[in-house]
Amino acid sequence: MTEVPEPVVDLRSDTLTRPTDGMREAMARAEVGDDVYGEDPTVNALEALAAERLGKASALFVPSGTMGNLISVLAHCGRGDEMILGADAHIFYYEQGGAAGFGGVHPRTLANRADGTLDLAEVEAAIRVDNDHYPVSRLIALENTHNRCGGRVLGVDYMDAAAELAHSRGLRLHVDGARIWNAAVALGVSPARLLAGADSVSACLSKGLSAPVGSVVAGDRDFVRRARRLRKALGGGMRQAGVIAAAGIVALEEMVDRLAEDHTNARRLAEGLAALDGVYLSPTAVETNLVYFDLAEVDAPTLCDALAARGILMSPTGTTGIRAVTHRHVSAADVERTLAAVAETLRAAAA
Numbered sequence: 001m002t003e004v005p006e007p008v009v010d011l012r013s014d015t016l017t018r019p020t021d022g023m024r025e026a027m028a029r030a031e032v033g034d035d036v037y038g039e040d041p042t043v044n045a046l047e048a049l050a051a052e053r054l055g056k057a058s059a060l061f062v063p064s065g066t067m068g069n070l071i072s073v074l075a076h077c078g079r080g081d082e083m084i085l086g087a088d089a090h091i092f093y094y095e096q097g098g099a100a101g102f103g104g105v106h107p108r109t110l111a112n113r114a115d116g117t118l119d120l121a122e123v124e125a126a127i128r129v130d131n132d133h134y135p136v137s138r139l140i141a142l143e144n145t146h147n148r149c150g151g152r153v154l155g156v157d158y159m160d161a162a163a164e165l166a167h168s169r170g171l172r173l174h175v176d177g178a179r180i181w182n183a184a185v186a187l188g189v190s191p192a193r194l195l196a197g198a199d200s201v202s203a204c205l206s207k208g209l210s211a212p213v214g215s216v217v218a219g220d221r222d223f224v225r226r227a228r229r230l231r232k233a234l235g236g237g238m239r240q241a242g243v244i245a246a247a248g249i250v251a252l253e254e255m256v257d258r259l260a261e262d263h264t265n266a267r268r269l270a271e272g273l274a275a276l277d278g279v280y281l282s283p284t285a286v287e288t289n290l291v292y293f294d295l296a297e298v299d300a301p302t303l304c305d306a307l308a309a310r311g312i313l314m315s316p317t318g319t320t321g322i323r324a325v326t327h328r329h330v331s332a333a334d335v336e337r338t339l340a341a342v343a344e345t346l347r348a349a350a351a
């Protein structure tokens with residue numbers, strides 16, 4: 001008799017989530033038009049819904065989170081202007097330096113604290129005064145939840161204080177909110193409240209929310225007008241995009257509240273991992289769906305390879321670090337199976 005292999009538990013990323021049946025049905029019956037003409041009713045409906053959920057006057061559908069951030073930074077900053085952001089920010093770390101490459105925007109990085117925040121006193125000190133030697137400080141960019149800081153959530157008071165600082169000095173605040181939905185669910189507040197002081201936000205529909213493609217950027221009408229021009233220049237003007245926007249509407253209407261399950265599973269995974277010898281992490285630092293941990297005795301790629309042979313996929317982040325991400329296709333039972341496999345693999349490596 002042939003053994004039936006157990007299904008894979010894929011913890012590499014929440015971007016792996018596939019569209020729901022409801023999304024596929026909505027996509028099949030989506031009314032469409034040419035969105036570059038502003039005539040796709042489904043894209044228009046998604047943009048109106050996203051603007052409402054994010055608490056902004058207007059929103060724009062874009063192909064990816066990277067393009068959403070790039071468009072936002074370029075809409076706020078001209079060539080040679082300075083953007084203040086964390087050294088661990090996705091915009092700085094994982095987007096090819098696009099804001100500098102395409103827009104000539106000068107990045108000023110400050111160390112992120114362990115909780116994903118920037119020290120606002122340091123931000124204030126980094127804002128340039130008027131002097132012929134200096135670039136013009138134009139933008140502060142925060143990330144919420146913060147990916148490289150372990151999915152940590154920046155709270156309402158902090159977000160408000162950052163916005164107040166930016167505005168008091170004539171700067172704008174952009175939020176890379178790829179996982180803003182996770183942040184809002186973890187805090188028990190609306191995304192609109194969390195973003196009340198932000199001038200712009202980029203939010204992913206294609207991560208935990210399970211839409212197949214797309215992000216939204218939101219801000220005031222003037223920001224979105226500039227963003228729309230930039231989207232076209234960057235090649236992101238799409239035609240009958242209602243076919244994918246339809247899934248984004250389902251994502252916003254049906255998929256936000258269930259993120260709490262992903263957070264519960266991540267916390268259980270973190271607690272189970274922390275109980276294993278040779279695994280280091282602080283479970284209380286796991287606030288959403290990202291679990292980063294370190295190994296003492298086995299190197300991370302070796303453990304990931306051994307787990308992959310058992311059908312469990314995680315991403316090494318270096319020689320000692322591993323990232324595991326919970327999402328809609330990871331059940332509570334999958335978490336227990338993962339913990340058992342990690343324990344056995346570590347035991348085998350130690351033997």
Ligand SMILES: *Cc1c(COP(=O)(O)O)cnc(C)c1O
Nearest residue numbers: 064065066067090143147176178
């Ligand atoms: C995923 C992600 C992005 C970029 O999104 P893509 O759709 O992959 O381009 C931006 N910021 C953060 C924090 C992310 O996690």
